[in-house]
Amino acid sequence: MNPQLPPVAPSVTAELVAALTPRLRKRLDAGVAKVAGRPTVREGDVVRIAVDDDTGLELHTSDGVVTSAEAIRCGCLLAPDCLHRAAAASAAPVADPTEPASTTPPPPDSTALPATAVPSPHPIRTGTGTRTRSGTAIPDRDGTQSPGSPQPSPTAPAAAPTPISAPALPADTATPEQRAAAVALHEAAAEVLEAGADGAGAVLQAELLRSAHTARLAGLPRAASRAVAVVTALRAARGADPAYRLADLVAALRDVLLLAHRLPAATGPELAELRGTVRQPYTPDGSLRLYGLFAEPVLTATGYAGAITWTADGAGRLYTVADVAPGGASRATGAAERAVRLGDTSLTHRELSRAGLAVSGATVSPTGRLGAGAGVRAVRASGVAWHAEPLDRLWAVPPAEQVSRALTGERDLLFLDVTLIGTAPEAAGECLVADCGGLMLRLAAAHDDPALPHRENLRLLASARGARLRVVARLTPAPLPRALLLAVSHPTDPGVRVDLGLDRLRRADLPVAPKSRAVPGAPAVDEAPVHLLRRRVHQAAAGGRRVLAFPGSRDADGARLRRHGLGTGGELLAELQAAAADRPRDPFGRLLPADTGRFARAWLGAAVYTEELDRALCAAAWGAELVGLAGCTGPANGEERADPPAPSRSAR
Template identity: 55%
Template sequence: MNAAQLPPVAPEVTATLVEGLSPRLRKRLDAAVTKLAARPTHRDGDTTTIEVDDETELRLHAPGGVVAKVEDITCGCLLAPACVHRAAAACAAPAADLAPEPAEQATPEAPGPASATAPAAFGPDAAHALGLNVAPASGPDAATGVAPNAAPGRAPNIAPDAATPHETASPDQRAAADALWSAGAAVLEAGVDGAGAVTQSALLRAAHTARLRHLPRVAGAALSVVTLLRAARAGDPSYRTAELVTALAELLGTARRVGTASGAELAAVRGRVRRPYSPDGSLRLYGLFTEPVVTDSGHGGVRTWVAGADGRLFTVGDVAPGGVGRALGVADRAVRLGDSALTHRELGRAGLAVSGATVSPDGRLGAGKTVKAVTARGAAWTEPPLAALWETPPAEQAARALRSTSRYVDPDGTGSDLLFLDVELLGAVREPGGACLLAQCEGGVQVRLTVADDDPALAHRDNLALLAAAPGTRLRIIGRLIPATHPRLTLLACTHPTGEGTVDLGLDRLRRADLPDPSAPAHYAPPQPAGPGGPSPLYLLERRVEQTVPAGRAALGLLGDVTAETRRIRRGGLPTAAALLTALCASAAQRDRDLFGRLLPADTDGFAAYWLAAARYTAAVSESLCAAAWNAAEGDPVAMPPVPVHDAAG
């Protein structure tokens, strides 16, 4: 059994079942989850059955696809309903998404406080790192506000609700945010290894309360953290520590801002449960490509990208519970938009004429009853209006994508993280995590192309391996920006190597006969530098931030003296990073004693505040270095817009 075989369970159901266990059974809960995962499972309609043993069955009833009530999980053992099996099943299943689409969207697309005192010994740079309300510093060492967007497994990008200019959070909202801060700080204290089912249930309970208090953004971040924790503890190969770092920073930073934000900032911090759709008249759309979507919560489907006559990008999605199998099947289903009979694959290469269109702020097309759509002629990537997408210089496209996907600017739902490039393939490049494809685009910028999803059922990995065997091939590509100290994209679509048509690299499979030289082996390009100025010493702080997540606060407390690392960071021109590293490690090691010499409880809130400052600071500097890397061949670094810095004093 794996989590994808079980129906999603509402967070409050999981929290209630765990809270109802006796202290003795709570200690056995993690072992019960592991044991239950090895048992056979089968589904019959809305009911999923797990064979606990030869004589006992556990049933999860999910009308509508979600287990919404405690009574929907039943067990046949002698200790039921007070047994550990029901809580273990809820903890093993995916957490249900709490942000449904409005009725106008025909198919839902699923996914992403404290009382601690801010450190005052670092000067103004550290105030920026902690989000204090001061004027932002300039240059790559300036720190910025909290990350709003979570990674794969993250909460949906949600638009803010309206707020009056002087409105502030209610006492109930501040209390809910405080509870989420405490739950997130507990995760940092314990690390992945110690954040078992009981810790996760505390997060789920706090997320449910925050949702009831109209704080969907921070509640969604909490669900993302739980999903990633479960993936990490289960040894999911798709799990990445950096994604959990981003999700935790979003959770802690947003929870802290609830108590201090007002007006428009409060609206952004609250978020919005439902994505609004507004009328957009008549649209002439041209298909670009279709990508498979597989989420950590067990959802699967596709997203088709289209462009308007004015160059605006739109998406038509179909994502629901089902995983990678559903993603492959939905690609050949008809698009649910008006009267069109096109499948998603066909729409990626054809066109639509839409009247009465409705569009969300992030470009999703609504499929309400008033929307009319008929099939129309498409356009090749080399024909107008699509050809204009490739005419913008790569550095400008990267700057736009960074503004759209920044981890520390409140999301407004606008912009796109896609880049449109003309490249020449240079071959594969070996990296610690595997191999990627190196290509050179106009202006001399060399970009690394990686797979969007490692799942072997999808075509990404095999297609990239074949393209590595065709150095010198010139292609027109579409990729998604990955913020890094060197130009990096996930490769989503490209023109066919033969020059005929296009390839959706997650769905269409290239053959060796499609290459210019079918017998050529994979070509490895010579090693490339990490960035325009070589590796940045910022990684010394980044690795300590990431090290906290799997091992907890105690891992940093055992490091001892970090003077050598801070000295190297200062020589690299990042004094704030050096100060944050010193303070972070000192906070991790600090344990006071009472008058009798007994250890007092650790200051989890204080450590979480330092960790959040370091995580936000490294994200801000990394994005500045990313912009500079894309612009390295054109001279001056890309000018980034002013970044709002928020009061995080709590």
């Protein structure tokens, strides 16, 4: 994927790939690699690519997005039936299917952030609603345009106001078009899973994009958004994008298969939730007195960047003010100095994170995002330190209660008092280990992009062993207490706060540790072997069914899971491996095509099980109560539905 190219609508890519001849389809992946490596020149709404000395491509955009096949023009002799147009569309970022990108300011109180503009895959809870963030472009799971997924997004100019009418209630059952769209999505996602990221080239991606476009037209924005997230992750994987994370691909693929599986039989409120919504409503909230908490940058693999500033009112409710638009690392690092677009205030995001705001005529979305309508007035007010009221009450809530609230869908921000005690190795690098009320808590960097100071700040904090800090972190469901570090109090001045994604610590900011004091390292953790199942789930997403079909012992991992009380996990692993390896034969002994449906069901059961088990083990590790555990799909034959067993003693 070439981030220098403008986003292309999913339907455009699907149309251009479908028009190729079988011979050209075989050459499409090579064409994508060639186009992605060519230099681009942008002149207004036109982006030009020099394919070679004699051939040039032009991508014409409308509000920053290529919205029709005719907008991609090629100068070669075979045009318009050439390979170059489809290759350019397949090499470009995917435009979000529910909201076109734009460089114009958002209309008041009606816009929503593109679902692709999200910095991390974990749900962010604000106020009474939820939103999702993704480290590599994972959109809101409910299909809403929030962000991180939450931030004002550029959109087309607002339409003229229309009379207010009673909202239409969703039908009790899915329409025939929605059922057909769900089946098409399931089939396309199953084919992607069959091939894995290594084998899911531009043709399979285009089929999934076609299914996403059909789902959007059928009124399924949530499924369409997640399908686009799968394609975005696939392109990042195949393009060796350093921002690519296998966990993001697994999460998006699991969501698509789960939505497609549940939609046809869903009714009432469950169906409305599975459908999702394109825009979030804004409701009046009167006058607000807000206090800045912290600000965090947004930088996604899909070409969106900016910042979100978190604030709280006197009762502890959280509100966000955001500025996210197409851009790269420079926009993410510079967004903190941009003025907040709310009322008449001239505060920057960095200033607001430490000051206050008095808002009248406020409008708020279900996720806690403040609207910027014409009737909203906002002026600067004084802020308070984290140790002063009313912000201090956020840290007064016991950690177990905060975790329980995060796991059950309210918000995933944690406000903790910790003492740094050491570091621990992880797959993505070292993380901090801190004592949080007797719990050994792991604090990892919230973003790995080198343009952002997260990792560098974490490395400096690792040398401040013994320092007592007040921190804001985002919960990561895991078998042991773990969170992503967003902001901390200054190591030598508790009245000063440091936004770890925007501010840079210096060695002089750190306290001098007593040389005679020995600080213990991270203790060994006795975990339930959930990784045995998760590893197979990730291997299948990366390499496809064939990587699980190799001969060998299939019993050792399942037996180990059962010994730790994870009998359902052992059965799911056995079914996943059997679905991968079993191939029927015709009467002449020839191998028939694999049952992609069975493998997809087995993989989905294992993926959902590990996610829910992580939540259960996370609650156990923090000593929190977990209400409303969703359960997960049982064995892929569909004979029964199995819930995760209680965490084993070793998991605690």
